Amino acid sequence: MLNLLKTHFGFDRFLPLQEEIIRWVLAGKDALVLMPTGGGKSLCYQLPALMMPGLTLVISPLIALMKDQVDSLKANGIPAEFINSTLSYAAINKIQRQAQAEGIKILYAAPERLILPEFQHFLKKIKVSLMAIDESHCISEWGHDFRPDYRNLKMLRDIFPEVPALALTATATQKVREDIISQLSLDQAKIFISSFNRPNLAYTVLPKKDSYDQLIELLRRHQNEAAIIYCFSRKDTEHLAADLRNEGFKALSYHAGLEGEARRTNQEKFIRDEVQIIVATIAFGMGIDKPDVRLVIHYSLPKSIEGYYQETGRAGRDGLPSQCVLFYSYADSIKQQYFIRQIEDETERKNTYRKLEQMVEYCELATCRRHHLLSYFGEDDQPEKCQGCDVCLSTEEEFDATKISQKIISAIIRTGGRFGLGYIIDVLRGAKNKKILERDHHKLSVYGIVNDFSKEDLRHIISQLISRKLIIKGGDEYPILELSPRGRDFLKQREKICLPKLKSSVQSPQPSEALATEYDMELFEKLRLLRKKIADEKRVPPFVVFGDLALRQMALYLPQSEEKFSRISGVGEEKLKQYGQVFTEVIQTYARENNLREKDIPVKRSATPRRLSHLGPTYQETKKLLLKKKSIEEMARMRSLSVGTIAAHIEKLVRSGEKIDLGYLRPPVEKFKEIKAAFQKIGGTALSPVREMLGGQVSYEELRIARLLIKS
Numbered sequence: 001m002l003n004l005l006k007t008h009f010g011f012d013r014f015l016p017l018q019e020e021i022i023r024w025v026l027a028g029k030d031a032l033v034l035m036p037t038g039g040g041k042s043l044c045y046q047l048p049a050l051m052m053p054g055l056t057l058v059i060s061p062l063i064a065l066m067k068d069q070v071d072s073l074k075a076n077g078i079p080a081e082f083i084n085s086t087l088s089y090a091a092i093n094k095i096q097r098q099a100q101a102e103g104i105k106i107l108y109a110a111p112e113r114l115i116l117p118e119f120q121h122f123l124k125k126i127k128v129s130l131m132a133i134d135e136s137h138c139i140s141e142w143g144h145d146f147r148p149d150y151r152n153l154k155m156l157r158d159i160f161p162e163v164p165a166l167a168l169t170a171t172a173t174q175k176v177r178e179d180i181i182s183q184l185s186l187d188q189a190k191i192f193i194s195s196f197n198r199p200n201l202a203y204t205v206l207p208k209k210d211s212y213d214q215l216i217e218l219l220r221r222h223q224n225e226a227a228i229i230y231c232f233s234r235k236d237t238e239h240l241a242a243d244l245r246n247e248g249f250k251a252l253s254y255h256a257g258l259e260g261e262a263r264r265t266n267q268e269k270f271i272r273d274e275v276q277i278i279v280a281t282i283a284f285g286m287g288i289d290k291p292d293v294r295l296v297i298h299y300s301l302p303k304s305i306e307g308y309y310q311e312t313g314r315a316g317r318d319g320l321p322s323q324c325v326l327f328y329s330y331a332d333s334i335k336q337q338y339f340i341r342q343i344e345d346e347t348e349r350k351n352t353y354r355k356l357e358q359m360v361e362y363c364e365l366a367t368c369r370r371h372h373l374l375s376y377f378g379e380d381d382q383p384e385k386c387q388g389c390d391v392c393l394s395t396e397e398e399f400d401a402t403k404i405s406q407k408i409i410s411a412i413i414r415t416g417g418r419f420g421l422g423y424i425i426d427v428l429r430g431a432k433n434k435k436i437l438e439r440d441h442h443k444l445s446v447y448g449i450v451n452d453f454s455k456e457d458l459r460h461i462i463s464q465l466i467s468r469k470l471i472i473k474g475g476d477e478y479p480i481l482e483l484s485p486r487g488r489d490f491l492k493q494r495e496k497i498c499l500p501k502l503k504s505s506v507q508s509p510q511p512s513e514a515l516a517t518e519y520d521m522e523l524f525e526k527l528r529l530l531r532k533k534i535a536d537e538k539r540v541p542p543f544v545v546f547g548d549l550a551l552r553q554m555a556l557y558l559p560q561s562e563e564k565f566s567r568i569s570g571v572g573e574e575k576l577k578q579y580g581q582v583f584t585e586v587i588q589t590y591a592r593e594n595n596l597r598e599k600d601i602p603v604k605r606s607a608t609p610r611r612l613s614h615l616g617p618t619y620q621e622t623k624k625l626l627l628k629k630k631s632i633e634e635m636a637r638m639r640s641l642s643v644g645t646i647a648a649h650i651e652k653l654v655r656s657g658e659k660i661d662l663g664y665l666r667p668p669v670e671k672f673k674e675i676k677a678a679f680q681k682i683g684g685t686a687l688s689p690v691r692e693m694l695g696g697q698v699s700y701e702e703l704r705i706a707r708l709l710i711k712s
């Protein structure tokens with residue numbers, strides 16, 4: 001299973017409960033999975049789907065999401081499709097035929113399909129091994145997102161009484177849970193519940209005073225990162241989005257009053273990283289699964305703890321540290337009380353009022369916010385202090401920042417007060433950056449004198465010094481750091497300075513601190529642009545190509561060989577083949593220009609690291625078929641892999657020293673001669689020039705096999 005996890009998804013380890021759930025599902029039994037957003041629910045049916053015969057049917061309510069999910073699976077070389085109303089009749093037909101020919105492993109369908117007689121007829125003709133009901137709370141009227149079409153799912157249980165069902169949701173309330181079980185007749189199902197703690201999210205409440213300035217400051221600090229800002233009314237969202245655009249941010253609004261078309265394009269631009277900020281009413285978020293939202297801001301008071309948890313939950317699905325900031329004023333709650341008083345139904349009015357009070361209580365807490373949230377959802381056994389909420393972090397004292405401040409100010413003076421924050425930090429930390437070397441700044445006395453503070457710490461300290469007016473931020477387009485008269489006095493008089501203890505952003509057991517802050521930001525930017533370019537060419541969201549975690553690892557470890565690159569999280573076989581070369585080229589160039597070296601990637605797998613001479617079961621499978629003399633196309637079909645992946649398997653097998661007779665795969669004599677001549681003429685082993693020379697007549701797979709045969 002670990003091998004499949006790496007080859008198909010690029011991951012080294014399971015997240016909590018994934019392995020247990022998968023084993024249960026493979027045993028053919030029903031299950032109900034309750035896991036928070038970002039917990040990794042999809043994998044619980046996607047991995048079994050690869051191991052079971054036939055097809056896994058996934059019911060999912062959000063049409064927009066289906067396409068992204070299917071694109072992600074395809075990018076990993078997994079044959080997946082979806083059927084919903086956005087497809088033409090012909091397209092649906094084609095997919096159905098493909099499914100009947102067992103050419104699809106995972107099929108997504110919208111719930112409203114299920115009542116169509118044609119669709120039911122189709123279902124009876126295919127082999128379904130597992131049905132997954134994603135967002136299964138949609139079946140319950142008690143949930144926040146009831147979809148009447150989900151009631152059709154009962155029918156599915158009648159059509160496939162023998163097929164195991166896996167229901168998944170991030171909604172944990174008891175009532176909804178019971179409803180799912182009874183509606184889907186899951187009485188025999190095992191219930192898997194994971195903690196609803198989101199360790200990578202930091203919770204902060206700020207007083208709503210000068211909130212606009214604070215908001216801008218916050219967004220500046222998170223430049224180029226995706227943010228969602230929740231506002232009270234539609235009008236508020238439009239005004240704020242316009243203001244932010246005037247400040248130079250890329251921001252759009254989103255609310256239920258927008259036309260369908262405008263909503264779709266705004267959402268699309270956000271998902272494709274064309275716009276960083278969405279200013280929304282709570283209507284936003286249901287339809288998106290963007291994994292790299294780094295900041296969720298509540299610019300007005302949420303209406304309930306449930307809603308707040310849901311909305312903040314959209315941050316950091318990829319597990320990387322992300323911030324949830326709420327601007328609170330009691331006046332906001334009074335504004336809401338006014339609306340609540342208009343509610344006629346007494347029970348509802350009281351209920352709504354109580355929810356608001358609970359929200360106010362949360363904002364005014366003097367104890368751990370995470371603990372409060374989790375006990376609200378019934379998890380009483382959590383620690384009373386965390387390392388990721390403002391209350392827990394603010395109780396820490398100040399520290400003597402005199403020495404470090406002197407160093408920072410000296411660096412600004414020595415470099416002539418002409419450089420920005422990043423450059424000063426690089427000088428202080430002794431980075432071997434090309435520009436520093438060119439300017440001879442590595443010969444300065446301040447070069448490399450700081451080794452006890454991370455980049456992020458230094459940023460933090462410098463911004464404190466700016467707010468205390470020891471340093472001034474000058475320049476217009478590219479801000480530079482200059483010294484103020486006060487800063488000079490500070491240095492001359494040898495004054496003492498104390499600053500609040502550093503809050504190491506959010507401490508989470510995983511991913512490591514290094515991945516939170518220590519990666520090379522400049523390289524990360526370059527990789528981000530490359531990702532965007534590829535994503536646009538392929539017309540998929542950037543996260544389908546690689547997630548932020550993968551890019552950060554690349555920018556931290558600088559992998560330059562295929563083997564090293566393959567160890568990055570999220571790099572499976574298909575992505576290695578598709579993108580390994582382009583990404584390592586960018587990394588190589590950058591490393592060369594900046595005198596940087598590849599670093600070791602810690603191996604966290606429990607299994608032994610992959611060695612070429614010891615190829616895993618997926619290779620052994622291919623080897624078996626090779627011994628049976630199957631054609632590449634046949635193997636691809638039988639294994640539900642792409643022909644490219646099969647060709648890659650064969651290459652790896654041969655290179656690892658396996659003795660396999662490939663003679664039967666040799667192209668016809670004349671063609672083989674031509675290919676051989678082309679390789680000789682061009683020299684080297686690159687495929688595309690050879691293919692070009694042959695006028696594009698030969699497929700890459702044929703060329704790869706021929707290349708092996710020429711060598712041997």
Ligand code: ADP
Nearest residue numbers: 011013014015037038039040041042291317318
């Ligand atoms: P959910 O549906 O529970 O909100 P997803 O299935 O969308 O969560 O997964 C959330 C994120 O976690 C995705 O970016 C996914 O690629 C990643 N992920 C899932 N399983 C693993 C794993 N075993 N190791 C690392 N990342 C994982």
Ligand code: MG
Nearest residue numbers: 041042134135
């Ligand atoms: Mg999900």
Ligand code: ZN
Nearest residue numbers: 368386389392
């Ligand atoms: Zn806390």
